[in-house]
Amino acid sequence: MSDIDTKTAILDAAETLFVEQGFEGASLRSVTSMANVNIAAIHYHFGSKDALVKAVLERRLSPINQKRLDLLNALELSCADRNLQLEDILRALFEPALKMTGFGGGSHSNIARLIGRLFSEPSHSLQLYLKARFQEVFDRFSAALRSVLPDLPDVDFFWRIHFMMGAMSHTLCDQERPRLLSGGICNPQCFEETCDQLIAFVAGGLRAQCVGIKREDVE
Amino acid sequence: MSDIDTKTAILDAAETLFVEQGFEGASLRSVTSMANVNIAAIHYHFGSKDALVKAVLERRLSPINQKRLDLLNALELSCADRNLQLEDILRALFEPALKMTGFGGGSHSNIARLIGRLFSEPSHSLQLYLKARFQEVFDRFSAALRSVLPDLPDVDFFWRIHFMMGAMSHTLCDQERPRLLSGGICNPQCFEETCDQLIAFVAGGLRAQCVGIKREDVE
DNA sequence: AAAAATTTAAAACGAACGTTTGATTGATTT
DNA sequence: AAATCAATCAAACGTTCGTTTTAAATTTTT
Numbered sequence: 449m450s451d452i453d454t455k456t457a458i459l460d461a462a463e464t465l466f467v468e469q470g471f472e473g474a475s476l477r478s479v480t481s482m483a484n485v486n487i488a489a490i491h492y493h494f495g496s497k498d499a500l501v502k503a504v505l506e507r508r509l510s511p512i513n514q515k516r517l518d519l520l521n522a523l524e525l526s527c528a529d530r531n532l533q534l535e536d537i538l539r540a541l542f543e544p545a546l547k548m549t550g551f552g553g554g555s556h557s558n559i560a561r562l563i564g565r566l567f568s569e570p571s572h573s574l575q576l577y578l579k580a581r582f583q584e585v586f587d588r589f590s591a592a593l594r595s596v597l598p599d600l601p602d603v604d605f606f607w608r609i610h611f612m613m614g615a616m617s618h619t620l621c622d623q624e625r626p627r628l629l630s631g632g633i634c635n636p637q638c639f640e641e642t643c644d645q646l647i648a649f650v651a652g653g654l655r656a657q658c659v660g661i662k663r664e665d666v667e
Numbered sequence: 668m669s670d671i672d673t674k675t676a677i678l679d680a681a682e683t684l685f686v687e688q689g690f691e692g693a694s695l696r697s698v699t700s701m702a703n704v705n706i707a708a709i710h711y712h713f714g715s716k717d718a719l720v721k722a723v724l725e726r727r728l729s730p731i732n733q734k735r736l737d738l739l740n741a742l743e744l745s746c747a748d749r750n751l752q753l754e755d756i757l758r759a760l761f762e763p764a765l766k767m768t769g770f771g772g773g774s775h776s777n778i779a780r781l782i783g784r785l786f787s788e789p790s791h792s793l794q795l796y797l798k799a800r801f802q803e804v805f806d807r808f809s810a811a812l813r814s815v816l817p818d819l820p821d822v823d824f825f826w827r828i829h830f831m832m833g834a835m836s837h838t839l840c841d842q843e844r845p846r847l848l849s850g851g852i853c854n855p856q857c858f859e860e861t862c863d864q865l866i867a868f869v870a871g872g873l874r875a876q877c878v879g880i881k882r883e884d885v886e
Numbered sequence: 887a888a889a890a891a892t893t894t895a896a897a898a899c900g901a902a903c904g905t906t907t908g909a910t911t912g913a914t915t916t
Numbered sequence: 917a918a919a920t921c922a923a924t925c926a927a928a929c930g931t932t933c934g935t936t937t938t939a940a941a942t943t944t945t946t
Contacts, residue, residue: 454923470789472691476904486925491905493923561789568784568840570689586848606849607864611834613844615872618833621787629805630825644878645826652875653834653868659860673893695934705895707936712893716934 455493457483462504467558471501471571502577505566508549508559513585515544520588534596534654538647541589545620546646551639564620567613597654604658612650619646674712676702681723686777690720690790721796724785727768727778732804734763739807753815753873757866760808761835765865768839770858783839786832816873823877831869838865 461483465474476497480487494500519540523532549560566578590609597605619642626634626642635641680702684693695716699706713719738759742751768779785797809828816824838861845853845861855861 468789470691472689473789475902477902486923487904488906488926489924497904561787565787565789567837568780568787570687570692570780570784590848602849603852603860604864604867606853607845607861608868610845610848610853611838611865611868614834614837614840615830616833618786618836619830621833626826626829629809629829630821633822634825634829641822641878642826645823646830648823648875648878649827649830649872653872656867656871656874659863659867694932696932705893706934707896708894710935 454483454485454489457485458490458493458500459504459507462500463508463559463562466501466504467561470565471569471574476500498573501574505562505577505581509563509581512544512548512563513582515548516541516585517588519544520592524592532592532596534593534651535647537589537592537596538650539643541585542616542643542646545616546639546643549620551623551636551642558623560620560623564617564622567617593654600654601658608654608656611653615646615650615653673702673704673708676704677709677712677719678723678726681719682727682778682781685720685723686780689784690788690793695719717792720793724781724796724800728782728800731763731767731782732801734767735760735804736807738763739811743811751811751815753812753870754866756808756811756815757869758862760804761862761865764835764839765858765862770842770856770861777842779839779842783836783841786836812873819873820877827873827875830872834865834869834872 458479462474462479465478465482468474469478476490477487479500480490490497490500494503520537523536523540527533527536545560545563549563550558551560566574569575569578593609594605600608623636626636634645677698681693681698684697684701687693688697695709696706698719699709709716709719713722739756742755742759746752746755764779764782768782769777770779785793788794788797812828813824819827842855845855853860853864
């Protein structure tokens with residue numbers, strides 16, 4: 449009991465401080481101080497700071513990615529006969545990440561910022577973790593997206609998947625900027641609004657005219 | 668002479684190490700060691716690590732943002748009578764950032780990663796610097812983009828500007844991922860390809876159907 | 887050539903870092 | 917009741933951090 453409480457207290461405090469100060473900026477002493485546990489408890493329960501970082505991420509990422517795969521599975525089952533819709537696939541990809549990370553006033557401290565920041569972390573260890581952890585989700589979703597964009601050349605398709613990840617991670621990273629940029633018009637706290645807008649933008653980008661086909665050629 | 672050499676040597680080494688290890692991950696000792704200068708030289712020439720970080724950024728960001736404004740000015744002058752083209756505005760925004768940061772084999776160590784990472788840095792000091800440094804570019808370009816997207820509601824417009832920044836910063840951050848994702852089909856070292864693809868995606872996203880107007884309603 | 891200002895050098899500052907130790911507690915098992 | 921084990925604690929480990937000091941060397945100015 450006390451075991452679980454201590455581990456959870458450490459994870460909660462580490463999550464909060466990693467969000468605010470980054471993985472390197474937050475010290476283990478600040479974590480144990482916030483969690484009201486002894487400094488040695490981190491190495492007893494997790495082994496190292498690096499392992500703690502991954503434990504913090506794993507606690508949130510695991511259910512998010514599982515939900516994504518569940519939604520995609522359900523989608524593919526329900527659409528076995530007719531075609532999948534691009535927007536539905538994107539929703540299955542974005543919705544869990546937004547809904548389960550505090551968008552719309554979720555309970556977790558802004559773990560979205562942590563996840564969004566992952567893609568730009570310089571740490572090699574984290575990059576390897578990230579790649580391994582997202583491999584299945586990437587493979588499944590890129591296959592699904594490929595199937596609904598049959599006319600897109602390969603090169604364009606992969607570039608756009610890359611840009612899509614950029615829009616998504618940036619959205620996770622900074623939940624305040626849209627409100628500031630827009631003078632309060634955008635409401636990033638509203639999960640539905642954020643999700644709908646992100647889907648519309650990415651769908652438009654994925655469906656855009658291919659590079660090499662100039663606008664003048666078709667007009 | 669020796670002054671310039673020492674300062675430049677420090678900036679070059681700091682840039683390289685900040686790219687590889689992050690602002691916090693790279694120590695001043697590793698910088699002076701790579702630059703072959705004394706550790707005290709950093710505080711003599713720059714004052715503090717924080718000031719060094721900003722000097723490293725400023726050296727690259729300043730000409731990039733100046734070039735962006737120059738291109739936009741030239742664009743607006745040459746198109747005084749007829750309408751601006753969305754793609755041309757995007758090119759004026761993306762091209763300097765890609766061309767002047769080592770895309771396509773530029774000389775600078777991967778400063779693009781530094782710039783792209785800026786948006787997700789947790790440091791308050793850096794966030795303030797970033798905001799002040801990009802204010803003019805943001806204002807000018809968002810006004811230009813607004814003018815060529817007159818039918819887009821405000822809320823959609825600002826959301827899409829946000830997503831656009833995500834696609835751009837992610838592209839700067841990681842020049843290897845497109846190649847890896849695509850199995851070698853995409854060539855991020857090719858500046859032209861990267862720029863054209865990014866423009867096509869973002870233009871498609873900006874031109875996408877507005878949220879609230881369902882596809883069924885128009886089909 | 888002398889004097890003044892600028893730049894480099896070696897060394898150390900205190901503080902903070904991740905990590906480890908060894909003793910102690912409290913519950914579980916024998 | 918004794919032994920075992922996981923969990924917690926205070927304290928310290930050695931290292932590295934950004935920064936400062938003081939003096940020597942160099943360049944610039946007079």
